[in-house]
Amino acid sequence: MSFRSQILKGILDGVVLAVIEKEPVYGYELSKKLQKAGLSDVSEGTIYPILLRLQKKGFIRGEMRPSKSGPNRKYYFLTEEGTEELRTIVEEWGKIVGPVQKLFERRGKIDEFKTLD
Amino acid sequence: MxxxxxxxxxxxxxxxxxxxxxxxxxxxxxxxxxxxxxxxxxxxxxxxxxxxxxxxxxxxxxxxxxxxxxxxxxxxxxxxxxLPNEKIRSTVPFITGLILNLIGWFFMIRGAIIGIAKPFTDVNESFYIIPTTIIVSVIAIEIGFMVWYIFHFIKSSLFTEKEEKKWKDNLKVGGMSVVTMGLVVVIAYFLPKFGPILTITWYVSLLAGGAIWLIGRFVEKRA
Known part of the structure; x- marks a missing residue:
């Protein structure tokens, strides 16, 4: 598995919860929104096992209702537990991204020192 | 929905x-x-x-x-x-209904056969309870096994386009049916006749079978 897909795999739950928090969506809409957000390499099918797992954990719930285009679709809503989980994920993510970013930014500087030697 | x-x-x-x-x-x-x-x-x-x-x-x-x-x-x-598992609450009535269905048909068919044959030949309307129960149980287990066996082959025939494999699978299922049916015949032949005898006349068998079948249908609907 490539580095990118490994990272994505770990954070995809959070990404999906964040999309659903904004607005209830059905599967196809969700995959379109992920693509629009720039995560086009999340293959469309992968969202369904994730949706099922998040449902099982009680973070989201599905409900059949008519879609904008007409036919019934299963829309996913964030539950209270889901909101809580998303908050935790965002917090944890921040704790990783910040320090990692700092470490990576230092790289250029170290190189500069080296060339000075 | x-x-x-x-x-x-x-x-x-x-x-x-x-x-x-x-x-x-x-x-x-x-x-x-x-x-x-x-x-x-x-x-x-x-x-x-x-x-x-x-x-x-x-x-x-x-x-x-x-x-x-x-x-x-x-x-x-x-x-x-x-995916979540089916709740036991709905599996139990389904299987119970299926078993009652089988028993119901057994008595109905038995009643019908004896009823039709009786005017022509001398038929025995009594049977040994224990050996009969054993044979019926063996048949029920074998039906369960065959259903599982056939579904197993359906599953393995999915996601493949090999015709040769399908042909072989048909042969295996056919062979297994012959073996299971043969087993019933062999058991029925060699099983000693012992224990209490029950006499159920053909019309009682027919009516009781019908009643059990109806109960089975009702239970199954509740699933």
């Missing part, structure tokens, strides 16, 4: 798929439906979502392979891993 409606809707919508997508999707559908321990409602809901997604993707020129990946079995397995 309950699972029955979802299945009907699925049958109608599936006709809109291209031949290639239909083959890919139908294999996945059968494979998931053959997992009997899974909640039927949850299975049908996700199957409908996948079908809706595929139909929308098809409009944009995508294939099932583009959407669900090159390995439909692995994808279906991943879905199955996340």
């Amino acid at each position: 309950n699972s029955k409606h979802l299945i009907e809707l699925n049958n109608r919508k599936r006709k809109l798929l291209t031949e290639e997508n239909e083959r890919y999707y139908s294999d996945m559908l059968l494979y998931i439906r053959l997992q009997f321990r899974l909640s039927e409602q949850a299975s049908e809901e996700i199957l409908m979502e996948l079908l809706d997604h595929l139909l929308e993707g098809q409009k944009e020129g995508k294939t099932a392979r583009d959407i669900f990946g090159d390995d439909p079995k692995a994808y279906a397995d991943e879905i199955i891993r996340q």
Whole structure:
């Protein structure tokens, strides 16, 4: 598995919860929104096992209702537990991204020192 | 929407798929439906979502392979891993109904055969309770086994296009049917006749069978 897909795999739950928090969506809409957000390499099918797992954990719930285009679709809503989980994920993510970013930014500087030697 | 409606809707919508997508999707559908321990409602809901997604993707020129990946079995397995199990509350009445159904038919057929044969020959309306129970149980177990065996081959015939394998599988299932039926005959022949005797005249057998069958239907409906 490539580095990118490994990272994505770990954070995809959070990404999906964040999309659903904004607005209830059905599967196809969700995959379109992920693509629009720039995560086009999340293959469309992968969202369904994730949706099922998040449902099982009680973070989201599905409900059949008519879609904008007409036919019934299963829309996913964030539950209270889901909101809580998303908050935790965002917090944890921040704790990783910040320090990692700092470490990576230092790289250029170290190189500069080296060339000075 | 309950699972029955979802299945009907699925049958109608599936006709809109291209031949290639239909083959890919139908294999996945059968494979998931053959997992009997899974909640039927949850299975049908996700199957409908996948079908809706595929139909929308098809409009944009995508294939099932583009959407669900090159390995439909692995994808279906991943879905199955996340699906909830059927609640025992609805499995027990279903199986009980099935067994009552079988017993009901046994008595009805027995009653009918004796009823028809009686005017012509001298038939014995008594039977030994214990050996008969053993034989009926063996038949029930064998039916269960054959159902499992056949579904096992259906499952293994999915996601493959080898005709030769299908031909071989048919032969295996046929062979196994002969063996299981032969086993019943052998047991019936060699089983000693012992224990208490019960006499059920043909019309009592017919009526009791009908009653058991009706109860079975009722129990099954409650599932």
